[in-house]
Amino acid sequence: MGEAQKDNAQPILHWQERRIFRFVQSRSETDYIYFLDNNSGCNSFAGRPSSSQANLSQNGGFGSAVHEIGYAPGLWHEQSRLDRKSHIIVYSTRTTNPGQFTKKSPAEGIDLGPYDFESIMHYGSCYFQNSDLPAMTRNDGAIIDPGRRALTDGDVYSAELPYSNAS
Numbered sequence: 001m002g003e004a005q006k007d008n009a010q011p012i013l014h015w016q017e018r019r020i021f022r023f024v025q026s027r028s029e030t031d032y033i034y035f036l037d038n039n040s041g042c043n044s045f046a047g048r049p050s051s052s053q054a055n056l057s058q059n060g061g062f063g064s065a066v067h068e069i070g071y072a073p074g075l076w077h078e079q080s081r082l083d084r085k086s087h088i089i090v091y092s093t094r095t096t097n098p099g100q101f102t103k104k105s106p107a108e109g110i111d112l113g114p115y116d117f118e119s120i121m122h123y124g125s126c127y128f129q130n131s132d133l134p135a136m137t138r139n140d141g142a143i144i145d146p147g148r149r150a151l152t153d154g155d156v157y158s159a160e161l162p163y164s165n166a167s
Contacts, residue, residue: 012124013147018156021073048130063148067120070151073159079120079136080104087115088136088144095135112161116154117144123146 012023079088080103082083090101091110095145100123116122117138 008065011062011069011117014062014066014151018085018151020161029164053131061148062157063120063146063150066151067148070121070155070159074109075155075159076104076109076120077101078117078119079110081115082106083109083111083115086138087117089139089141090136091134094130094133095128101136112158113154116152118152118154120151122146122156 009064015021016023027141077100079101081087082104084090084103092098092101095101122135122144125143127135127137127146129135134143138145
């Protein structure tokens with residue numbers, strides 16, 4: 001097992017402990033996540049285009065890896081939800097990367113469950129900030145602490161629902 005695989009073992013195990021997803025080392029599967037570290041930070045493709053790429057920086061840590069794996073089953077950033085205006089304020093002029101805070105359109109997806117400030121997919125107030133001011137706050141002005149510790153029940157529900165047999 002290579003270093004990149006070892007680094008991803010705990011985040012993968014965390015996903016498996018929480019529900020229906022199982023990860024196996026692939027040799028011939030057509031539906032897979034490819035992990036790499038191309039020194040460009042942490043980023044991934046959202047959804048399952050038949051394969052998904054998760055770029056995980058070696059210094060990203062457990063929470064970042066769990067976050068990046070979340071894109072594979074189709075999770076989006078929590079702050080991209082359609083109902084975000086009821087929960088957060090995004091200050092687009094205070095960020096170095098406004099695209100990270102773009103609100104999704106109804107054609108791109110639906111909100112599942114209640115808004116989740118603790119979601120592994122939620123950014124903190126100071127992510128991508130371009131000054132000492134926060135790029136995003138709660139509606140009351142409070143700072144958002146990033147939920148990068150573990151999957152929440154809301155994360156699991158949102159990732160699992162599209163693949164369940166529920167009608």
